[in-house]
Amino acid sequence: MEPHRGAHVGGQPERIPLPDVTTPEPSEHHATSRRHAAAKRASGAGSLLRETVIILVSAIVLSLLVKTFLVQAFFIPSQSMHDTLIEHDRILVSKLTPGxxxxxxxxxxxxxxxxxxxxxxxxPDPGALQGAINSALTFIGLYPADANEHLVKRLIGLPGDHVAADPGGPVTVNGVALDEPYLAAGVTPSDIAFDITVPANSIWVMGDNRSHSSDSRYNQGNPGGGSVPVANVVGMAFVTVWPIERFGLLRNPTSTFADVPDQP
Known part of the structure; x- marks a missing residue:
């Protein structure tokens, strides 16, 4: 006998088993989410801390390399280089010169x-703010711990140069009188007489504010006869960086020495 059309074979409808899906309790789900979020926050904080430490260490190492081989900052405490440099200027010095x-x-x-x-x-007392800046720069290696043992002057004579002056007259180098536009307003090139041949491996230096500068002229009775050993030179100042309104490059006045021969 044929089964009735539309009837299930075997007389019973076929049952398809459904997967057993267990829905977590709301409280358990929320607790799991909170644990995951806390773990992500902890991981993010740890990653940020590691990156911060790496950046700080890298910055300190880089600053030490820069200070050792390239650039160093100095603070101007006196008026001996007016008007080129004035009190409280901060300058950067290239350590590639000499070198x-x-x-x-x-x-x-x-x-x-x-x-x-x-x-x-x-x-002098630099003040609280300047003292804090100096301490920070010293810590990272951009400011020397012995900064108060340094001076800044303009190089007038190289080794072997004959440098001389009479009171009120121009400074001469190897017989050529200098026109010095960088001198402070109203000062004479020199108010004392001197006549010297710069020793080997030494330089003759003078301040731009000649009447307020304890430079080579006033130290002729000290070892070296007023000349500075090249070995004592930290570097060449090339820019004023602070205060911001004083920012500017410190250019060499090449025209002043253009006619000076290399030999006396």
Whole structure:
């Protein structure tokens, strides 16, 4: 006998089993979500901390490399270089000169006291803000711990140069009188007489504010006869960076020394 059309074979409808899906309790689901979120936050905080430490260490290492081989900051405490540099200026000094690059007449150089140039009370109180800045720069290596043992002057004579002046007259280098446009307004090139041949491996330096500068002229009785050993030169100042309104490059006045021969 044929089954009725539309009837199920075997007389019973076929049952298809359904998967057993267990829905978590709302409280369990929320707790799991909170744990996952907390884990992500902890992971993010740890990653941020690691990145911060890496950045700080890299910055310190980079600053030490820069300070050691390239650039160092110095603070101007006196008026000896008016009007080129004034009190509280902050300058950057290239340590590539002397070194890969030669010193030139007219360069503004920073050098360590050869001995007896600076009085024992040379260091003024920089103030709370400046002191904090100096401490921070010293910590990262951009400001020397012995900054108060350095001076900044303009290089006038190279090794072997004959440098001379009479009171009120021009400074001469190897017989050529200098026209010095960088001098402070109203000052004479020199108010004392001097006549010297710069020793080997030394330089002759003078401040731009000649009447307020304890430079080579006033240290002829000290070792070296007023000349500064090249070994004492930290580098060449190339830019004023602070205060911001004083920002500017410190250019070499090449025209002043253009006619000076290399030999006397």
């Amino acid at each position: 890969p690059f030669d010193l030139r007449r007219g360069d503004i150089v920073v050098f360590k006291d050869p001995g007896g140039w600076l009085p024992s009370d040379v260091a």
